[in-house]
Amino acid sequence: MFVGRVSEFDTLNDALARADAGEPQALLVGGEAGVGKSRLLEEFAAAARRRGATVALGGCVEIGADGLPFAPFSTALRHLRRELPDQLAAASSGQEEELARLLPELGAGAREPRRDEQGVARLFELTARLLERVAADHTVVLALEDLHWADASTRHLLTYLFRTLRTGRLLVLATYRSDDIHRRHPLRPLLAELDRLRTVRRVELGRFNRDEVHRQIAGIIDREPDPQRVDDIFGRSDGNAFFVEELAVAADEGCCAGLTDSLRDLLLVRVESLPESAQSVARIVAEGGSTVEDRLLAAVARLTEDDLIEALRAAVNAGILSPAPERDGYRFRHSLVREAVSDDLLPGERSRLHRRYAEALEADPTLVPADERVTRLASYWYHAHDAAKALPAVLDASVEARRRHAYSEQLRLLERAMDLWDAVPDDVRATLRPLDYAEAYPPCGCDPATTPLRYLDLMAEAAVAGRLSGERERSLKITKRALRLLDEEHDPLRAAWFWEQRSRLTQALARGDGWAELGTAQDLVRGLPPSEVHAEVLASAAGWSMLHRPGPDAMAAAESAVEYARMVGAHDIELNARLTLGGLMVDAGDIETGLAEMYEVKERATELGVDLVVARAHVNLPSVLEGIGRSEEAAHLLREGVHITRRLGLLDSEGWVWGNLAESLHSLGRWDEAAQAAANAQRLEQSAKPRTGGSIRLACLAYDRGDPAEAARRLADARSFFGTHDPMPQYALPMRTVAIGVAAAEGRLPDARAELLAALDTGLPPGTQRYGWPLLLAATTAEADAHGEAETEPGRPEVLRRIRQAAKSLATSVPVWRSFDQWLRAELARAEGRFAPDEWSAVVEAVEPLGRPYDLARVRYRLAEALLASGAGDDERARATELLRLVDAVAGHLGAAPLARSATRLAQRARLALAPAVREADRGPADPVEELGLTSRERDVLRLVAAGHTNRRIAEELFISPKTASVHVSNILAKMGVSGRGEAAAVAHRLGLFPAQAGERLAAR
Incomplete structure (x- = not known):
């Protein structure tokens, strides 16, 4: 009889109904041991099946004190594969090798790529997408039991699912013992984190009345x-x-x-009433883990088949044991009884049972499922207290954990191996090889096939596992301890490897910028023969310098990294270094050569399947293109990058791509799309730096749209993500640029000057011109807008002098940088009280070909202002009127409220009409072209766009340059409020702008 639980059952049924409607649900069911969590889950699962849902049940497996990596997910996915084979096969198509880390049946085995920080994120993302696809048209309940036993990898994956599932008819349900969650239990912080998610509901089961x-x-x-x-x-x-x-x-x-009043006696009373053979079998099952397979139990019990069956029947009939639902084996009906039986064993009895389990499994590895074999064998030998047998078994289990991206479990197993190390005889350790167990083995000039595994090799592997699992503090401690040991021996390559790891960890933990550590690593490898460690150190140094201090030293490091990587055949390091080298070439002014190098790396990495370099190419190459003003080309690559990084499950890379796409779309005047892209960069919630970029872009958009308070809030978010430990120019300079604009908009010119001077005191390194020019322009504009205010005058000459001095150090080798140089000169003149129409006219001419509608509108406004301020005649007034009409149209389309207001006020002061006056008697049907604000030349260009002509063909038809044609097309798209040429053509045809042209095409068809 199912008793009580009415409100809890209603909550579960409500969640199922919501999931069935396509809204993913997440629930946590907690309660003390024995309160009825499993029974509630059983009843709900039966009810869900009656309603047509597929229930995939998985339980966290306890093996001694070890959790089996991803055990509940593996079991649940195996169930889904049986219940929905076609759906699972379709959902996993193309990603079988990666998903085989969770469900080995999907592939022969996951390939072993070079490990990276995004390996776990990639697996988690692919798992989430798999579940969403399986549950797209069929309601699925994913039920995970005994979360208090979950391994760290299972906890992390569950958290990821709770945070990221957005679509599908999916209900994720997990149970845990609330009375087991003591202050230091690893599940406790997870529960606290999930409590902050509005998408997760908690159900606490109370006791019966x-x-x-x-x-x-x-x-x-x-x-x-x-x-x-x-x-x-x-x-x-x-x-x-x-x-x-x-x-x-x-x-x-x-x-x-x-x-009796003793709980332990109460739990054991029915066990002790069993026949002795049944009690013995119960004790054996208690030490085998959560579930013991039938054949394994027979091998360990050493009873005849008839005697074993009789003993099992007695234990099952007494309600002590029950057949396992998912495999041929047995488990305790309630874990509390198993724990009581295990606690009742003598220490020697317990270790003897574990030895028998280990010996049986070694004699016949098929006794347990293949994906559990090495982990269980390691646990059995470890708890048998046989160090010589336990060490190799524990190391084998660590390799299996690494293969499955279960880096937290790998770290724990490696730490266990380090504890066992001194207890193992030398002759046993001499048989272990680094290539078998330590993928992070740093070369030391020895042959790893014949050199014995060393304690330092374990430390190296543990340091990487700690970094990849997020246990960076533990990893840093291991790294520091390894370097102390290396002080006693001469092994520069190994020491350099650990220093490079320490640099990464120092940056990740916000303890510094990591350069001092990289410098030590470079000193150690200097003068040594080529090696993979040497190449890695140089590549890291080049990458660091590109982001912090680009220049000749960075270029030299990148070139050396490429050379060394080629010598030792490290293709991924070589491609990474070449990508860095290409970006540095562009920064140095060798534009086309650098871009060609980066494009070649992108193609080569795609060909070789080096996923991380492919992803990085879709981040860095578009960023470089945006920096030199080729925003449309950058946006195209970034759209491609979104699909690639999402397919590969590289969340950090996808965050970078979205942030860079927001910047390019901002430049192209597609601000709504830019805001969405920036929000996507933050939504992924991976590392801080991609989120910093998204916040900076949202701050820029808010400022340009006239909301300085929102811009300041977004700027504060960016600074909180970014921190102060690693002042990279690509973030520090844009943040100061926004801060200058916000301070000026709020009338805080001294604060704006302070931001500028802080940036100039730090310096504008070579290669930072893409950030330096906007910074100087924002500061100069603030000074010019405040011209004439007495309280701001005393410090202005010095500020302008510093701006001019800084501008001399910035490159002007591409059109966008030259246009900023001219723009800055014109603003400096305005800041000194001089209106220079000729200078502003040159600026407009320089900005027109860039395809940046907002920048073009800003300089057109300044030109109109200069024309009117210089006492212009009728021709100049007419030109100013046309300019302000263009500015007003673009500002209105973009939502750039401050610019629109400025244009309106300037026209009012000059008594100019932004809209042509029409007498009511002469007013005919509205002209759609005029309503769109298109000029006569733009009408001609739109006609050719609607006919499907390219910019080059338009230029030939109208006797203009292709660049001018491109500018006209960009203005047309902005005024029409469309995102592309095809949409513009569709709008033109819908409005009937060119009926004869449409008739000609119809006749042609």
């Missing part, structure tokens, strides 16, 4: 119970469902042990 206990007892003994006995059992059990059952059965059978 007296009426519910009465009904439970009646169901157990199949008759109405004596009220006094109900009172007694309710008082002693305190409403715990499992204790109620044990007390009721004991009392009904007249067992005196039912009267």
